[in-house]
Amino acid sequence: xxxxxxxxxxxxxxxxxxxxxxxxxxxxxxxxxxxxxxxxxxxxxxxxxxxxxxxxxxxxxxxxxxxxxxxxxxxxxxxxxxxxxxxxxxxxxxxxxxxxxxxxxxxxxxxxxxxxxxxxxxxxxxxxxxxxxxxxxxxxxxxxxxxxxxxxxxxxxxxxxxxxxxxxxxxxxxxxxxxxxxxxxxxxxxxxxxxxxxxxxxxxxxxxxxxxxxxxxxxxxxxxxxxxxxxxxxxxxxxxxxxxxxxxxxxxxxxxxxxxxxxxxxxxxxxxxxxxxxxxxxxxxxxxxxxxxxxxxxxxxxxxxxxxxxxxxxxxxxxxxxxxxxxxxxxxxxxxxxxxxxxxxxxxxxxxxxxxxxxxxxxxxxxxxxxxxxxxxxxxxxxxxxxxxxxxxxxxxxxxxxxxxxxxxxxxxxxxxxxxxxxxxxxxxxxxxxxxxxxxxxxxxxxxxxxxxxxxxxxxxx
Numbered sequence: 001x002x003x004x005x006x007x008x009x010x011x012x013x014x015x016x017x018x019x020x021x022x023x024x025x026x027x028x029x030x031x032x033x034x035x036x037x038x039x040x041x042x043x044x045x046x047x048x049x050x051x052x053x054x055x056x057x058x059x060x061x062x063x064x065x066x067x068x069x070x071x072x073x074x075x076x077x078x079x080x081x082x083x084x085x086x087x088x089x090x091x092x093x094x095x096x097x098x099x100x101x102x103x104x105x106x107x108x109x110x111x112x113x114x115x116x117x118x119x120x121x122x123x124x125x126x127x128x129x130x131x132x133x134x135x136x137x138x139x140x141x142x143x144x145x146x147x148x149x150x151x152x153x154x155x156x157x158x159x160x161x162x163x164x165x166x167x168x169x170x171x172x173x174x175x176x177x178x179x180x181x182x183x184x185x186x187x188x189x190x191x192x193x194x195x196x197x198x199x200x201x202x203x204x205x206x207x208x209x210x211x212x213x214x215x216x217x218x219x220x221x222x223x224x225x226x227x228x229x230x231x232x233x234x235x236x237x238x239x240x241x242x243x244x245x246x247x248x249x250x251x252x253x254x255x256x257x258x259x260x261x262x263x264x265x266x267x268x269x270x271x272x273x274x275x276x277x278x279x280x281x282x283x284x285x286x287x288x289x290x291x292x293x294x295x296x297x298x299x300x301x302x303x304x305x306x307x308x309x310x311x312x313x314x315x316x317x318x319x320x321x322x323x324x325x326x327x328x329x330x331x332x333x334x335x336x337x338x339x340x341x342x343x344x345x346x347x348x349x350x351x352x353x354x355x356x357x358x359x360x361x362x363x364x365x366x367x368x369x370x371x372x373x374x375x376x377x378x379x380x381x382x383x384x385x386x387x388x389x390x391x392x393x394x395x396x397x398x399x400x401x402x403x404x405x406x407x408x409x410x411x412x413x414x415x416x417x418x419x420x421x422x423x424x425x426x427x428x429x430x431x432x433x434x435x436x437x438x439x440x441x442x443x444x445x446x447x448x449x450x451x452x453x454x455x456x457x458x459x460x461x462x
């Protein structure tokens with residue numbers, strides 16, 4: 001390797017006493033591909049903090065640092081990359097270095113218990129996730145360099161694990177909750193296990209592992225299942241195509257005492273099935289952004305709101321914006337929140353208490369169900385129409401979508417479009433929705449929806 005390959009300012013960030021060869025190895029940072037994988041030690045997946053807390057971003061940062069450390073080699077004691085590389089690989093959508101430092105401190109101060117089972121031995125270790133970290137700035141014209149190390153007791157087990165799971169960084173980075181990130185990695189770990197059953201642990205253990213918190217005390221399973229488990233399971237299923245997680249509840253009498261997950265391998269679903277299940281949560285979040293919500297506010301609103309209610313309300317607000325007979329809205333985002341609170345879409349908001357969730361009324365379900373089915377039917381028609389077009393016309397439409405819609409999409413969706421085009425599970429439905437808006441002359445009237453429902457046998461009269 002030629003030393004001229006090193007970026008300007010790299011040597012300044014290298015620790016004193018390291019050889020020139022070591023500096024050159026660290027300075028050459030390969031571009032991360034979308035199929036880049038980190039080999040994550042199995043015992044570092046379902047980690048339970050004993051002191052402190054972990055967040056989704058700290059887990060993303062940890063995986064990105066581990067990926068680059070493994071590229072540079074276990075023989076190194078300290079690792080360095082440009083800070084911009086870490087920001088990109090961790091999908092840290094901010095240049096707020098102070099916030100980044102805060103998440104790094106989480107990993108340095110959070111105490112983790114490591115349990116390893118090897119040939120004829122069991123090993124328990126208490127350690128931090130990261131050792132010393134340094135961010136070096138040399139001024140304008142030079143890249144900012146981040147250097148880090150790992151605690152000696154766990155360094156080799158992390159960088160050259162004997163039992164590990166390959167985690168695709170791109171998919172892991174798309175998870176929007178800490179619990180989903182953990183369950184995704186667990187699913188990948190046990191996908192190749194003969195039993196395909198995860199560990200069986202008590203509620204307190206799972207609550208700590210899936211929230212990244214060490215201060216979990218009493219766990220109310222009704223709330224935990226509603227607020228953590230169900231959203232995380234739905235998110236994992238929506239954002240990857242390898243497996244489905246099945247929740248297994250082990251009871252003592254009538255009380256759920258322990259949990260376990262079964263990993264079911266799946267084939268990529270047909271387009272019609274994927275659309276009918278309406279699992280493209282990133283599409284709904286993107287529509288929230290287009291209505292004026294900041295990305296973090298859209299994420300938070302999605303995780304805290306019943307999905308059917310949120311989707312119906314978004315439809316209502318979009319129709320309100322298209323109605324030129326009404327005065328323009330002063331704040332679309334504020335109107336959306338008010339519509340959610342007051343049920344403008346005709347769907348009653350669910351009660352906040354963790355009681356048994358009542359089913360929506362038959363009338364409410366049918367109105368939204370008819371509109372959803374109508375949209376899916378239009379999307380299928382547009383998909384068939386698009387497939388029948390000549391190749392050059394298809395390319396023209398893809399280019400138009402690229403220019404008109406892609407610049408405003410969330411980064412994961414834009415990358416999925418660049419990679420897979422209309423066949424993408426995430427970006428494909430947005431492309432079809434764009435085609436529907438482009439090819440249809442007007443929104444369906446109530447009469448249109450009624451006739452559609454009758455033709456499909458969707459109405460139960462009498």
